[in-house]
Amino acid sequence: MSRELLSSKIVVEEEEPQVRGIPSAPTSVAGAVGLAERGPIGQAVQCTSFEEYQATFGGFTPDSDLALAAMGFFENGGSNLWVVRTAHYEDASIPESHTATRAAAALTTGGGPTPAAVRGTLRPPFTLADGQRLGVSVNGAEAVDVVFSGAAAAVSAGRPGPYDLTAGQPLRVRVDDSRDVFIPFAEGDFADMAQATAQEVAAVLNAGLVGGRALVEESMLRIASDTQGAASRLEVGDAVAGDVFGFALGPQVGSGNVQSLRAVELAEVRALVEAAVAGVRVAPTSLGALQLLTQSTGPGASLRVQGDAGSGLGLDAMLHTGDASGAIDVLHLEAKDAGAYANRLEVEVRPATNGAPDTFDVLILEDGTYRESFPNLSSAEDDARYVERVLNDERTGSSYVRAFMVQPGAVPDEQTVALAGGTDGLVGLDDTDFIGSEADGTGLYALDAVQDLTLLLVPGRATPAVHNAMVRYCEVARGGLVFAILDSPAGYRTTDMVSYVSQEAALEGLSEHAAIYWPRVKVLNPSRGVFGNVAQLVVPPSGIIAGVFARNDAARPGGVYEAPAGIEAGRMFGVLGFESAECLDEKKRDIVYPRRINPLTTGTGQPRYIDGSRTLKANGNFPFVAERRGVSFIERSLKAGLQFARHRNNTEGLRAQVRRSIATFLLAQMKNGAFRSQEPAKAFFVDVSDALTPPSVVFAGKLVARIGLATNKPAEFIVLRIAQDTRALEAELASAGL
Structure with a gap:
């Protein structure tokens, strides 16, 4: 900033740069939707290695190709995979309606009087209607109404x-x-x-x-x-x-008084009932359903619930009384994630390691193997080792279970209990469970939270509905900045694929933001205990192909501009063969490739590789895979790098700065091999002239820039013209004057 100079000196003044640097956007952030052994449902979780994937989503399962795809992605060079686990939803627009359930169990204590309890048959969340009433009568007193609104x-x-x-x-x-x-x-x-x-x-x-x-x-x-x-x-x-x-x-x-009547949580029921009704507690049962219990115990304790909300909560209207003695639930345990995997878990309770009274140790076992140990726990809420606080801690707590006190202050007996009731929620699974709901962020739309997403795959769900939804998601929901990798359906031969792409799924000519690959590939069986005693498995290739994309992107600056195809750039690691041997026949490949289907193949002395680089659309602006992904990379980078210009005065100076910033970025991309020429005038142009931004456009709040890119085209066909060499004969004839 200028200031008056009063004496001789050297003054340093900083000026705003005339050219803003535009950082390169990421190119190989992949998102995958599928079935997993465990992990959160309907939530995108980042995995940077296959070990991270296993830590969150478990191992291989016979129902899912997702773990196999993740393994192929990282094995081939991928390093950034966002995973969304799905299950069957009763209504895809209601995230809580998935049918997967958590395994659960209860730690008990016996010998003393028991409370009266009304145990429900439904797991939360519950569906209720406005104004529904739950009347609760404790120990014969007049019923107190709890109204849900x-x-x-x-x-x-x-x-x-x-x-x-x-x-x-x-x-x-x-x-x-x-x-x-x-x-x-x-x-x-x-x-x-x-x-x-x-x-x-x-x-x-x-x-x-x-x-x-x-x-x-x-x-x-x-x-x-x-x-x-x-x-x-x-x-x-x-x-x-x-x-x-x-x-x-x-x-x-x-x-x-609830967040949503169509998805009422147990905690909401607890807060309303316990605030309105004295002498009653609300807690989960050993199977995760709702139960109401009296504070008092013994035969004199009684509890009854009535009202039209009872059926929605899974509660009966019978009179329940306590007993003089018997086992009572002390601590409710449930798996951290829904899924049948947790039915293999056991929880063991032992006397406390430190020998202190009223404390205990909890150990977690999986398939009979000890996985976790939590010593010297207490059932007293004010204790630093309170069991809920220790087991449920996000950082240091259990990776397998979470705990809820049912009987405050009571200490569970020494025992071992097995968790039960966990299901994967696969009954009734259909395409909508993978596609999901845009409004509620399920299925594909759970990836909306991943801003840098560039690749999309749904391994193992190769159907017309899913493929078309993937294309729509990339082109419409993500503005053409995400590229879909489509698998071929299982068991399809050459003619099947042509029919599928051109008629059944109507993919041919649909979009330049997706590509389809055929056939499926064979890989080494990674778990004979899961997949049986076979040496190889047939798997969808999308995870492997996404890994190939990522490997090429990272191989050198500008790697995204190289076609991920051919015996070098298209090499697939871990692939042992192909589901259909037709892909080895050049004549068969000549049938599928003109229909925008990229074949996978190999030859004598060659690796197994991707033998095609076409998107689904021949007449698009950028019809080849590397061409389309390269332009999307440029668009994403410019979109982020030009944020500095938003809301600034739309002057000639600003427009000149925008032009220089774009041109500088494109010049760097030219040197990285983005364009057909290494001469800037032939490689690209940037027009931010007054002709594009006349006063009417300025008054509309717009600054318009026009950019032309001379993108590369792959050499799909090598043409060799061979003829007889007649140069010596022609020279002889010429010397003879003939």
């Missing part, structure tokens, strides 16, 4: 129809925690667009809304979230919302 966030139009709409005019709607959805209005949706009725508008909105609905109440248009409860959110915006419909702008919030 929840109202959806909603917004009503400020004026009745008809509405004067314009073709292409969108209404922005955001439901709950999902993204903004822009629902356009078209002339074909209305009898008269200038006189659009509330019913017609509601029909258009319902066709585009996810997680919400539009309805007409007394001729007034109303939009509401499907979520009833305090977690419900709804927001409509843009000029059409206020000017045309008169909607109140800004976020609307739901209400109620």
Whole structure:
């Protein structure tokens, strides 16, 4: 910053750089959706090695190709894999509705009087309705009502129809925690667009809304979230919302004493019941269901629940009494993750190592092998070694189970209990469980949280619905910055693949943001205890191919611009053979390759390699794999590197700075082999001229830059022209004057 100079001196002044450096975006961050032995469901978890994958998601299972794909990815050079475990959902738009269950058990103590208990048959979350009542009577006293309430966030139009709409005019709607959805209005949706009725508008909105609905109440248009409860959110915006419909702008919030009536958690039931009813406790049963218990014990203790909420919570309406003596649950244990794997777990309780009274040791066993030990635990909540606090600690607690005290202060007897009731939730599994819901972040959309995602695979689910959903996710949901690697269906031969791509799945010509590979490959059996006594397994190749992509990207600066194909760049490690020997026949490969199917093959003295580099779309802007991925890398890098220009005054100086920053970045990419020429004038152009940004564009808040890229094309065919060498004869004839 300039200042007045009062005496002779050297003054240092820092100026803003005229050229901003644009950092290179990552190119090989892969995301995979599939079935796993264990791990969180519907949540993207980063794995940087196969050991990390196993630590979170377990080992190989006969139902899943995901672990095999992860192994192939890291074996071939991948280093950054985000994994989403899925299961069957009763409703893919409700993340809590997955049918996988946690194994559970209870540690008990015996000999003393027992409380009265009403044990439920349903596991949380529970589905209830607004105003449903649970009447709880303790020890014969008058029943105390607990009412569950929840109202959806909603917004009503400020004026009745008809509405004067314009073709292409969108209404922005955001439901709950999902993204903004822009629902356009078209002339074909209305009898008269200038006189659009509330019913017609509601029909258009319902066709585009996810997680919400539009309805007409007394001729007034109303939009509401499907979520009833305090977690419900709804927001409509843009000029059409206020000017045309008169909607109140800004976020609307739901209400109620639970977050969502369609997914009521056990903790919410506990808080409401224990706050309203004296002398009763709420806790999970040994199988994870809900139970109510009296504080008092013995034959004089009684408990009864009634009301229409009882059935939704899995509770009966019978009178329950305590006993003079018997075993009672002290500590509820459940597996950290849902899945049948936890049925192999046991929990052993021993007298405390330090010999102190009222303390105990807990040991965790898997398949009879000791895995964890937690000594000197206490059931007293104010103790530093309180069992819940120690076992449930995120950093130092158990990797296998979590604990919940059922009988505060009681000490479990010495015993060993086996966890039971865990299921993988695979019954009824279908394509929607892999595709998921955009509004609620299940399936593919759980990867929305991964900002740097560049590759997508769903190993083992090669169906038309899943393949088309993968393409839509990459091209639409992720703006063309993610590339899908599609597996061939199991057992498909040459003609089967052509039919699948051109007709059954209609993939041919669909998108340049995806590529399909055939056939499946054979790898060494990594676990005969899981897969049986066979030497090799047939697996989908997408994990291996994603690893090949990553290996080439990292091999040198600009590796993303090299086609991941051929006997060097396309070599697949760990592949022992192919499901179909037809891929070894050049004539068979000549059938699939023109249909945009990339074959995998080998030859005498050659490794097993990828023999194709085509995307699904021949007439796209960038129809080859490396070409498309390279341009996506440039787009991603520019998008991140030009953030400095947003919200600054749109002047000639800013536009010049943007132009120089883009050109400098592209010059570096040219040197890395991104383009067909090493001469900047032939390799690319950058136009940020005033002609692209006239005053009307400036007033619209836009700065427009036009960029042209002379991208590389792979040498798919090597043409050798061989003829007889007649040069000596021609020379002889010429010397003879002939």
